[in-house]
Amino acid sequence: MPVYSMTGYASAQHSAAATSPEPDSKGPAPMRIGLEIRSVNSRFLDLTFRLPEELRPHEPALRELLSAQLKRGKVEVRAALESAAASPLPDPSPRLLQRLNALQDSIQAWLPDAPPLSVADVIRLSAPEGRADCDWSQGLMALAGTTLQALLAAREREGARLATMLLGHLAQLRELTRQAGPLVPLVVEQQRNRFLQRWRDAMALTDGTALPEAAQDRALTEATAFAIRIDVAEELTRLASHLDEIERLLTKGGEVGKRLDFLIQELHREANTLGSKSAALELTHISVDMKVLIEQMREQVQNIE
Incomplete structure (x- = not known):
């Protein structure tokens, strides 16, 4: 058997078609998930996950997958979801902007001291509508398996x-x-x-x-x-x-x-x-x-x- 180091790094990406179209688009926009696993030495196996909200339900399955292959090390798993379109930033629709403006006027009528929305606030609030819903149950685990094998190869x-x-x-x-x-x-x-x-x-x-x-x-x-x-x-x-x-x-x-x-x-x-x-x-x-x-x-x- 080979000798494995506890130090290693691996990353991979996976794309999938969205189940609902993005605003102002003619069809489902592809979504991309990026996954990276890095590990350093530790006396025991210490798993840490940095997952977006959409992927948190899959954390137990990811934990079981990694625990079956890794015995020691401080392992950090990071995942990120983004649109595979040309622009990584969401494109707020006019309807959404009108709604945000109306909500801002209503809130400031009750709370005059409330600060107005900034551009960053609008982009952040637009992300949920701009991000299509995808079923990552199979794609995520396949991607995790591929990334884990790359990590094991690096550690070997x-x-x-x-x-x-x-x-x-x-x-x-x-x-x-x-x-x-x-x-x-x-x-x-x-x-x-x-x-x-x-x-x-x-x-x-x-x-x-x-x-x-x-x-x-x-x-x-x-x-x-x-x-x-x-x-x-x-x-x-x-x-x-x-x-x-x-x-x-x-x-x-x-x-x-x-x-x-x-x-x-x-x-x-x-x-x-x-x-x-x-x-x-x-x-x-x-x-x-x-x-x-x-x-x-x-x-x-x-x-x-």
Whole structure:
């Protein structure tokens, strides 16, 4: 299965003949509906609809259609109705203008302070008469299905790009883990010898005699305990395991966003531990490089469904 991003955009239009003619027209004027769907990342599925009054009865059907295909994301659906004629603005008929003028005179007779109608008011009040009635029950759902498939295709393309980027980061993290592996026993041995040498120096300053065997055993014990505390072999093993699981999920595809987000947190935790336990500058640099890559992955994983 492909990996889907939660970021995408799609739009489409559909035309239909009106069931009643527009004023001063010789026949039914075609109407056009424009539909667009856009989505961004979100923890859950959040659907928002911006529909004209004529299309609000179809919102439950649209919600059911989108919920069946989308699992996560903040999704906004916008629709607009307009005449497919040459002029997008309504053309008020003389009869309508006379009626509006008579209504204005009647209202101002009772309310002298009422402001007169503006051109914008006339255009707005003319829209209901200028907009023909259409049956959008079938056309709207067909248009929504087409737009939804375009959105899924866009989210799939973006998901493929994200998966490719994440796999590239995984390869870099594997290389850093490989570089850190040989350093672990070397750092442990260096710290053990350094600890023992400091113990020797301290004992020599006390009486100038050779290090007693009991004191030497104690030094070895303390050095070994310290070496265990700075050993990061376990962290490197867990890092490699998490990287394998992330690659498996990206290859499998589907709804993997939440699991990837959890694994990214685990990667970051192991990289932090690697840096805090590091007793060598090389391991510190590797830990910093790991955390930079993991943070970049975290930002992208949050966009995966």
